[in-house]
Amino acid sequence: MDAPLALSIAAAFVALLVVVALVLRRRPARTRERDLAAAADDATPGRPEAPRAVDAELLGADRLGTSATLVQFSTAYCSRCPGTARLLRRIASERDGVDVVEVDVTARGDLANRFRLTTSPTVLVLDADGSPRTRFDGPPAPIAVERWLEAVAGVGA
Amino acid sequence: MSGVASAAGSARASTPAGIDPRGPRFAAWITSGLLVVALVLALAGTSTAVVAGSPTLPTLPAAERAGDPAFLVLLVIAALFAWSLVSPRTQPWSALFRRAVAPRLAPPAELEDPRPPRFAQLVGLVVVGAGLVLHLAGVPFALPIAVAAAFAAAFLNASIGLCLGCKLYVLLVRLAPR
Numbered sequence A: 001m002d003a004p005l006a007l008s009i010a011a012a013f014v015a016l017l018v019v020v021a022l023v024l025r026r027r028p029a030r031t032r033e034r035d036l037a038a039a040a041d042d043a044t045p046g047r048p049e050a051p052r053a054v055d056a057e058l059l060g061a062d063r064l065g066t067s068a069t070l071v072q073f074s075t076a077y078c079s080r081c082p083g084t085a086r087l088l089r090r091i092a093s094e095r096d097g098v099d100v101v102e103v104d105v106t107a108r109g110d111l112a113n114r115f116r117l118t119t120s121p122t123v124l125v126l127d128a129d130g131s132p133r134t135r136f137d138g139p140p141a142p143i144a145v146e147r148w149l150e151a152v153a154g155v156g157a
Numbered sequence B: 001m002s003g004v005a006s007a008a009g010s011a012r013a014s015t016p017a018g019i020d021p022r023g024p025r026f027a028a029w030i031t032s033g034l035l036v037v038a039l040v041l042a043l044a045g046t047s048t049a050v051v052a053g054s055p056t057l058p059t060l061p062a063a064e065r066a067g068d069p070a071f072l073v074l075l076v077i078a079a080l081f082a083w084s085l086v087s088p089r090t091q092p093w094s095a096l097f098r099r100a101v102a103p104r105l106a107p108p109a110e111l112e113d114p115r116p117p118r119f120a121q122l123v124g125l126v127v128v129g130a131g132l133v134l135h136l137a138g139v140p141f142a143l144p145i146a147v148a149a150a151f152a153a154a155f156l157n158a159s160i161g162l163c164l165g166c167k168l169y170v171l172l173v174r175l176a177p178r
Helices: A003-026 A036-041 A081-093 A109-114 A142-153 B022-044 B062-067 B069-086 B092-104 B115-136 B142-160 B164-175
Strands: A032-035 A068-074 A098-104 A122-127 A132-137 B003-006
Touching: A003 B022, A003 B142, A032 A036, A036 A132, A068 A081, A068 A142, A081 A098, A081 A142, A109 B164, A122 A142, A132 A142, B022 B069, B022 B092, B022 B115, B022 B142, B062 B069, B062 B115, B069 B092, B069 B115, B069 B142, B115 B142, B115 B164, B142 B164
Parallel strands: A068 A098, A098 B003
Antiparallel strands: A032 A132, A068 A122, A122 A132
């Protein structure tokens, strides 16, 4: 094809990508936060029930937190995972009874399937019994994690 | 007492030193610019040439296919991807960022694992490489399609930091249970 047409098609394609970028930016790889208890209340036949309590052994950890547990599922190639892990550790260190368990699911496909992981990191907040109360698909905002710890275990900094 | 329990297998024994995350984004901008040039050339070149409803690329000798300006530009782009895989620090955009751009910026708030951006370079090399091979084999339209795909990934990475390689990796983990 001739040059003007080539330029026009290329320009249109770039414009399309700009729109896509703007749209995707509006929900900035929006970390999806799900209240799992609320989802369970809505449970109708065929919809998933409240997730079963998680035990430490499943995750390969010695124990869970006495007040709450922050679980992070990471993969080997995950640029946002180290930062999220640091964040969770900082938040946990400021509170009693909150443990952090980080699991590299690269070697744990069973966990990736059980929890239907779609992105990394994925962060769960477990209560004292090990029941998942909320789930973040993507890096969580610090305030959101703190709010959930407050609600789940009444632990403030 | 709060504590930290590290699950078995989560310790990354040899985590490489972190890099300024703005470096790969800078490289992605430059790559995007080169790919736009390649896209225009590919659309205007032998890959899309059609005469009387038939693409003419298959009728050209391999030397002519390889001589298409878009092919040559894409070859350079592929070489740059390969360079960043083989020797990330000496790669031109990486060196340019360190010498000319980074000193003008505030130190990075956080460092990132260099492995995901490297994986993205590999994905780029595979996509661009496929376009080059198909074009050389005489497949019409392969060049602009490959360039468009590579551009989309590079541009989204540069502009909004979307890392398709990371997502691909998680998907692969789930599809290959161990």
